[in-house]
Amino acid sequence: MSSDFNSESEIPPNSIEDTEYTTPTSNKFSEVTPPPPDAQVPDGTLEPPILATDTIAESEVQTNIPPSVDQDNTSTPMNASKYPIHTDITATVFWVGEPEGNGSSEDNALSAWDDRWQEHYGGYDDPFNRNGYYPKSFIPLENPFYFDLPYNDFTNEGERKAEAYSVVYWADEREWNSQESMLKNRWAKIWIGDRICFAQWEDSGPYEYDDHAYVFGNSRPNNRRANNAGMDVSPAVRDCLGFEGLNNDVNRVSWQFIDSDAVPEGPWSEIVTTSGTTWE
Secondary structure (H helix, E strand, O other), X not given: OOOXXXXXXXXXXXXXXXXXXXXXXXXXXXXXXXXXXXXXXXXXXXXXXXXXXXXXXXHHHHHOOOOOEEOOOOOOOOXXXXXXXXXXXXXXXXXXXXXXXOOEOOOOOOOOOEOOHHHHHOOOOOOOOEEOOEEOOOOOOOOOOEEEEOEOOEOOOOOEOOOHHHHOOOHHHOOOOOOOOOOOOOEEEEEEOXXXXXXEEEEEXXXXXXXXXXXXXXXXXXXXXOOOOOEEEOHHHHHHHOOOOOOOOOOEEEEEEEOHHHOOOOHHHOOOOOOOOEOO
């Protein structure tokens, strides 16, 4: 499932690697390595919640968050990865529980790999009412730093796509069971200028679901909607990167897959998603 650029009007809340879905037993990330000594990494501590209004202003969202990783104006992002870099990609905003309509092509109470996404996440990831990187009303059960890309390794019928074994970079890392996604929970580094954040892949989109030439190659996104959007990011990633506006199609990012053992500690590693697929 995917969701994409919506208008900036407030949307009322809705009521959320190895085997089939089981509720994670730990929210602590166990496979991180420390960043280089000269990197400035946030400690993940959340500021006190904003309580002034029910719908917070853009300026409040962008000042009530810890900083992202700061590269100190170096030209190459920290923790270099073996995977290709995608540059100048329009990134729009989506969120767990986002209803279909107003620019969203799907009901995001469910995802491409989890028919109970909102439940497993813990609730509606309100993009306007925030407590640091979390929704104001609860602490998520899964990582609030998430994104989607326009490829799904399964068909609509739940069958593995034949080409997945040849296009997914890490397909030959190990054996995959028939209901295990090769993509869900994988990490990416996403940056704008000197601001770097890290997030996990939790849905398919925007608008396209089979664009492996872009996702696992050097092509530009096939999608032509929402300013040729090639990625959706969560409200936490939006705020981490300091997006212009709360929800539009004017922000351009660079991104790159990164292996889990190269992800530095930060607010993105406080709660890590480990759940598998859930289809009903």
